[in-house]
Amino acid sequence: MRRFVILALLYVGVQLMLPLGEQGHGSEALVTFGFLILAAYTVGELTVRLGLPKIVGYLFAGMAFGPSSLSAVSATAIGRLAPVSDLAIALIAFLAGAELRWRDLRVSGSKLVRMLGCELLLSLLGIAGLLVALHRWIPFLADAPAAKSAAFIVLFSTIAIAHSPSVTVALLSETGARGTVAKSTLGIVLLSDVAVVVLFTVSQTLARTIAPPAGAATLPSPGLVVWEIAGALLVGGAIGLIVALYLRLVHRELMLFTMLVTLFGAAIAQATHVEILLTLMTAGFVAENVSHSERSEAMRSALERSAAPVFVVFFALAGAQIAIREVMSALPIVLPIAIVRALGIWLGIGIGARWTRAEAVEQRYVWMGLVSQAGVAIGLVTLVSSLYPEAGASMRTLLLSLIAVNQIAGPVLFRRALVRSGEVDVTAAPDVVSRPAPAVSLDSTG
Numbered sequence: 512m513r514r515f516v517i518l519a520l521l522y523v524g525v526q527l528m529l530p531l532g533e534q535g536h537g538s539e540a541l542v543t544f545g546f547l548i549l550a551a552y553t554v555g556e557l558t559v560r561l562g563l564p565k566i567v568g569y570l571f572a573g574m575a576f577g578p579s580s581l582s583a584v585s586a587t588a589i590g591r592l593a594p595v596s597d598l599a600i601a602l603i604a605f606l607a608g609a610e611l612r613w614r615d616l617r618v619s620g621s622k623l624v625r626m627l628g629c630e631l632l633l634s635l636l637g638i639a640g641l642l643v644a645l646h647r648w649i650p651f652l653a654d655a656p657a658a659k660s661a662a663f664i665v666l667f668s669t670i671a672i673a674h675s676p677s678v679t680v681a682l683l684s685e686t687g688a689r690g691t692v693a694k695s696t697l698g699i700v701l702l703s704d705v706a707v708v709v710l711f712t713v714s715q716t717l718a719r720t721i722a723p724p725a726g727a728a729t730l731p732s733p734g735l736v737v738w739e740i741a742g743a744l745l746v747g748g749a750i751g752l753i754v755a756l757y758l759r760l761v762h763r764e765l766m767l768f769t770m771l772v773t774l775f776g777a778a779i780a781q782a783t784h785v786e787i788l789l790t791l792m793t794a795g796f797v798a799e800n801v802s803h804s805e806r807s808e809a810m811r812s813a814l815e816r817s818a819a820p821v822f823v824v825f826f827a828l829a830g831a832q833i834a835i836r837e838v839m840s841a842l843p844i845v846l847p848i849a850i851v852r853a854l855g856i857w858l859g860i861g862i863g864a865r866w867t868r869a870e871a872v873e874q875r876y877v878w879m880g881l882v883s884q885a886g887v888a889i890g891l892v893t894l895v896s897s898l899y900p901e902a903g904a905s906m907r908t909l910l911l912s913l914i915a916v917n918q919i920a921g922p923v924l925f926r927r928a929l930v931r932s933g934e935v936d937v938t939a940a941p942d943v944v945s946r947p948a949p950a951v952s953l954d955s956t957g
Contacts, residue, residue, distance in 0.1 A: 533637065540591035543584055549818050550583075552828035566678070566826050566885050567918050570911075572828025574838075584831045592828055599825030601777040603790040604819045605769075606705040607887060608747075609674060610657070610794025615698070623698040629866070630699075630859030630863060631672050631706060631880065637855040641848060648844060649909070651902040662718035663902060666895055669714045671852060673707045673888035674700040674881050675921065678805055682925055690934035695873050696880035696925070704887050705792060711891050712740055712786045715898065723900050729748035743780065743789035746890040750776050750790070751797025758802040758810060760885050765813035773814075784857040829889050829906035829911060837905075838912045846910045852917070856881050872932045883921025884914040 555568030556576070578584040616623075643663045646652040654659050679700045683693050716739060754772055758765075771793065780790040799807045860878040863869075869877075892910045896903030928934040 516935070522907050536957035540588050543588035543799055543913045544592060544595070544824060546576075546583065547572070547827040548825045551742075551823045554693050555823070557930055567915070569823055569826035570634060570915060570918070573827035574833050575830075576827075576836060577831030577833070579617045579834045579836065581851050582830075590745035590831055591827060592824065595824050596828055597777065598774065599818070599821050600893060601773045601787065602814065602821060603887055604708070605773050605776070605789035605795040606811065606814060606818070607701070608792035608797075609799040609807070609814075610676060611705070611796050611799065613656070613800045617697070618703075619698060622869060623695065623702055624876070625867050626695070626860055626863030626869070626873075627702050627706060630856050631703070631710075631877070633862075634672045634852050634855030635668050637849050637851045638848060639664050640672050641718075641851050642667060645847070653908075655902070656722075659722035661903075662722040663899075663906065665714045666711075667906055667910065667941070669707065669711050670888055670891045670895065671848065671913060673884055673887040673891065674703045674853075675883040675888070675918070676704060676923055678885055678918070679784070679880060679881040679925070682922055682929075686926065686929055686935045688929045689932040690872075690932060691870055692872055692876045692880065693934055694934045696867070696928075697879050699881060707887060707891075708786075708792055709740070711894075712789055712846040714950075719898070722899075729774040733746075739784065739786050740789065742783060744786075744793050746780060746783055746785050747776075747790040747793025750779070750794040750796050754794065754798035754802060754810070755801035757793035758798070758806040762806055762809070765810055766817045769814040770817050771808055788887070788894075814895075826885075826889070832907065832914075833911050834908060837908045838915075841909050841912050843943055845909060845916055848913055849916045849920075852913075853878075853882055876928035878930045879924040881921075882917050882924050886919040888914055897917075904919060 551569040551572035554572035555565035557570065558568035559565055575581060577797070578586050578589075579585065642649065642652065642844065646660065646664075651775075653661055655663060663713045678696055681696060682690075750772065754769075757768060772794070776791050776794055777787050780787040798810065802810070860881070862873055864874040889911070892914075896907045899906070926935070936951050
């Protein structure tokens with residue numbers, strides 16, 4: 512009840528301050544930023560009590576206070592806070608790369624890559640096939656020419672197969688699970704971010720070639736396509752080495768330094784015309800694996816602390832841009848897509864696990880930890896909507912609705928998998944939350 516009172520007071524307060532912000536030539540965005548941090552965090556605490564991730568609460572807060580509902584967050588303020596979304600996308604990519612450790616990949620990398628490859632391929636084909644079958648009822652495909660429709664299907668399917676490392680890590684920390692299912696799931700979701708970003712880079716380039724966005728003067732040349740990917744690896748590697756050198760020689764003011772590195776990394780990627788997400792993911796990976804483990808851990812911790820309010824506002828803004836009525840009308844399409852995606856994950860992991868002769872518990876339960884979506888998926892949605900503003904609005908609604916469905920169902924399925932595999936004691940699980948969880952490693956000998 513106390514949190515509901517806080518939300519009510521926040522809503523009344525922002526309604527009183529917004530007229531002053533509108534007269535302050537842009538201060539409306541600052542008022543909205545502060546309101547979203549407080550309101551979204553409060554709703555996130557409420558969703559935790561319901562057994563749901565905080566990210567779901569942030570999305571719900573945005574939906575509740577956005578232009579399509581209570582209108583505490585205006586469309587103008589959302590536009591002025593666009594740089595916050597850009598920063599969050601960069602932070603998500605850098606942190607995702609920093610979660611990958613080379614020593615862990617050497618131990619079980621081959622098995623995880625084959626399982627991931629089977630799962631992504633079947634999910635991608637299943638979702639694309641369903642979109643083709645349902646194209647008459649999907650707004651951004653119904654009236655599009657064949658070439659543009661194919662480009663949109665590829666882009667949508669590439670984003671729809673993404674997973675959520677943030678949810679996976681949070682649930683493992685909460686339960687303290689360290690078994691085979693926990694380790695394999697963690698490895699796959701971390702590798703999937705790399706795979707999805709690369710696939711999206713290729714898909715986005717092909718889409719711009721097949722269906723140039725409005726205002727595009729020329730089509731990208733093959734050399735430019737290669738440079739966007741290869742150049743991202745080179746530029747990201749160089750940024751990562753600079754970060755590692757700083758950690759080795761200076762190792763001070765990490766919170767400020769890592770935030771500046773992310774900002775400048777995104778600016779450098781844009782100036783050199785390389786893919787921003789792949790650049791920052793590479794930078795995070797190199798920085799993590801070249802520097803000392805204790806210092807890289809301190810870097811990640813500092814970046815997570817500094818990024819926390821940005822992430823809260825980012826997910827809340829993503830929710831605020833969802834039109835509630837459109838989401839409800841999209842459910843008949845979203846639910847079949849979610850089911851086909853889950854079936855693709857289940858079948859792909861089963862085939863990959865048998866191919867690699869993985870343990871029986873991996874064949875049965877790993878797929879249940881791969882249903883959640885967030886993080887990079889929402890970032891990619893933002894990029895597509897900016898690339899194709901008209902079709903992107905409809906695609907954003909459909910994808911964010913799909914993410915919301917998977918974000919609610921995913922953690923429930925993953926916890927059930929950990930319980931059924933015997934990696935979480937169901938009688939002790941409620942008490943586990945209150946104690947620190949041990950670190951999770953991909954190395955099965957750890």
